[in-house]
Amino acid sequence: MNVVKNIVRFLVLLILQVLLFNHLNGWGLCHPYIYIMALICMPLLPRWADMLVAFSLGLVMDMFCSSLGIHTAACVLIAYLRPLLLAKMVQDLDRVTQDVSIESVGLNQFVRLTVVLCLLHHAVVFLLDAGTLSHFWILLLRWMISSAITLLVILGYSTLNHD
């Protein structure tokens, strides 16, 4: 049941990402990648499985964003780091058997985890895409604005779901 739920969630996020969020633009500064919510909230699998799932999700995203390898690299990175970060934040990790959510890991921990992973993911994507630091301030601004919107969507949805 949980597997189905996760797949459906990914598909919904993918459709939202491709049909809506990829077209926001906003003077080239606003490029939120809300689909990473699927990776952040996924239940904790064995770590190798976690990374392989992230690899395939990234590849699918890359197909839609026409950027072979960029999202794949970013997704694998956050899938590798997620259990490490969670282990540092949550004492009894074995208790988290369902999705990673506000209920299962606590509000404070969930917010911290999401912020770190989102910032990292967006940084990797924007740096690889630009391929240069020549427009550093624009890059920085794009990173901050896009991350803020992604976080707003993910945390907003999670909080509503929690209540």
Added chain:
Amino acid sequence: MQNLLRFLQRYSNFLLFIVLEVVALLLFVLTQPYQHARFFSAANGFVTSVTQVGDNIGDYFTLNRVNRQLAEENALLREQIVTYQSLMEKHSEADTAYHYAHLRWQFTPAKVVDMQTATAHNYIVVNKGLRDGVQEGQGVMSHDGVVGIVSKVNTHFALVVPLIHPKMNLSCRIMRNRQQGFLHWDGPNCRYAGLNDIGRHVEVQEGDTIVTSGLTDRFPQDVMVGVVDKVTLRDGDTNYRIRVRLSTDFRGLEYVQIIRNPLSDEHQAIIPKE
């Protein structure tokens, strides 16, 4: 051996992480120059069909604007027909200049099916390809002005490198005084580009119209490119820094014309090769 196995077991996750990252980065690096990667995925059937669904839905919301534009364009074209008809009546059928002009440019209408306007490497995919006679190097324009140049074609689609791409250099003129320069984009904003190579002796004003120079075989002369938005000249500069507001709004772009020049081969053949 035992130690090696223990090592592998202990760091298996980290090793898998490294392997997957290397594969991802290899994919990224090997598919550069990016056009190939973009084309590979942007024009492949499944992805295009999904983005097309979104497109089809989006089409309904813009029908109003598109209709208005088409009506305006119709009116303009009708006006031109009237002018040309009167011209034709004036000049005899045997006028070679008329036949030459007729031979010179042909247009293929196409619809934009995929587009990236916000990254450092923008592109446009349109729904006409080899089957419709589209070839690499052909110019692309919309009713607002120049859009870009076809850089890759397959059977049903063509990839257009737009003006708002760092690798584009378009030969342009200032309409008022016929001075020639090159349009180049390196900013993040898809409404503005720079015009280079205009020397300080030239008189340039804000509001001057920039058009194609006609010095290539890709665009007819005097196709609208944009309007001078800001002119700066610092001490010691030999050339102006000119910011041009592009007449094409890439984010609202839906229909374009691909320009075919039947004399292009002859044009290219006569240029001396190094």
